[in-house]
Amino acid sequence: MSLRPPSHLADASAAEAAFDALGHEILAExxxxxxxxxxxxxETLARLSDNADEEMRPRLLKEAATAVHAYFIQRELCGLRRHxxxxxxxxxxKAVLVRLGAM
Structure with a gap:
């Protein structure tokens, strides 16, 4: 004689397994x-520090601030709140952080 779990429990396990696989894929991404x-x-911080041209500095600061802002947002999406x-x-x-309003 063999025993089977109730059908409503078998379906829940399959749904939970699919959800776990999806959750794992989301975390990996x-x-x-x-x-x-x-x-x-x-990369943006390296370009900023390597460039001595004062005319390029505002554009490089903006690029670095944009990259740092995106990085901070992605960290927060991963649950990392302190930067x-x-x-x-x-x-x-600090010149980059000031553009973010952090200082």
Missing amino acids: KAAALGRAGQRVE EAVIREYGIP
Whole structure:
């Protein structure tokens, strides 16, 4: 004699498994997007620090501020609310943070 779980429990398990797979895929995409946003921050900050041309500086500051803002938003979507350590790690200049209204 074999036992089977009630049919309403079997359907719930399949739905939960599908939801877990979807949740896992969403988390993976959030992490990948966070990585891409962090890479863009690194690139824009490098261009800002490497460029000595005063005429280009406002445009480079704007690009860096936009990249940092997008990165902060992506971090918050991942549940990471505090940005102080990231600001130190990336060495985000105050001129960029001022454009975000952070200072």
